[in-house]
Amino acid sequence: MPNILLVEDYAVTAESIIFALENDDNSLKTHWCTSGNDAIEYFNNNPVDLILLDIGLPDINGFDVLRKIRKTSEVPIIIITARNDEADIVLGLEGLGADDYVTKPLSPRVLVARVKLQLRHASGQSEIGAEIVTTPSGKEQVFEINTDMQQILFHGQVVNLTRAQCKILMHMIEHPNRVHSKEHLLNVMHDRPTGAGEGTIVTHIRHIRLALNQIDADNEYIGNIRGLGYSLTL
Secondary structure, rough: EEEEEOOOOOOHHHHHHHHHOOOOOOOEEEEEEOHHHHHHHHHOOOOOOOEEEEEOOOOOOOOHHHHHOOOOOOOOOOEEEOOHHHHHHHHHHHHHHHHHHEEEEOHHHHHHHHHEEEEEHEEEEEEEOOOEEEOOOOOOOOOOEEEEEEEEEEEOOOOOOHHHHHHHHHHHHHHHHEEEOHHHHHHHHHHHOOOHHHHHHHHHHHHHHHHHHHHHHOOOOEEEEEEEEEEEOO
C-alpha cells in the first residue's frame, strides 16, 4: 500500500484530505505532519511514495522542505497551498522540481486523482507502450523516448524534466508539427480535466525550452502560436 506523507498545519484541510485518500477504492496509507521539520525527519526515516506539501508551515517554509528533499530524492511531490501567485508556481514547478501544484480551496476527489496519477508515473506505468524514436526527414535523430526509464533523450542526452514536463514533451514528440492548446496539454498532463490553471502549462513549457536549450542552444523546437498554443517543429 503506497505511503503518502501529508504536510499540512491546518487540521480541517488535513482531515478532509486524509479521509479522501484513505476511503478511496484503492485506499492509500497517510502519515500526517503539521510542521516542516517533522516531515523531513519522518521522510528520512521511513519509506514514502508521495508527498503532499503545504507551503505556509509554522516552522519552516514549505519551499525549504522541498529543497531539502530534492537534494536526495525524486519522490513525487504535489504542492497544496492557498498561494496562487505566478512567481510561487514557477518557483515550485520549475525552480525546485515539484511535480504538481494545487491551489486551495481544493477538491479532495481531484487531489486523489492527481495523487494516483503521480503514483502510476513513479511506478513506471505509462500509456506509451513502446520505445519511440523521432527522426526528422533528412536530419539526424533528435528525440528518443525511453519508456522503460521514463526518460527523453535529446541529441543523445537525457533532458532534465519533472514527470509532468516529461509527459507533456512526450505527447508533443508523438504529435509534432501541430498546435496543442494549453487546455489540451493540461488534460494530457493529468489524464483528465482538472480545472487547473493554464499558467501551469506556461511554466512547464518554459522549463522544457530551457532544458532543451541547455543541450542545443542554436535551435528553437517549441514555438508559441499566439492565441492558440504551442507546437513542436521537427
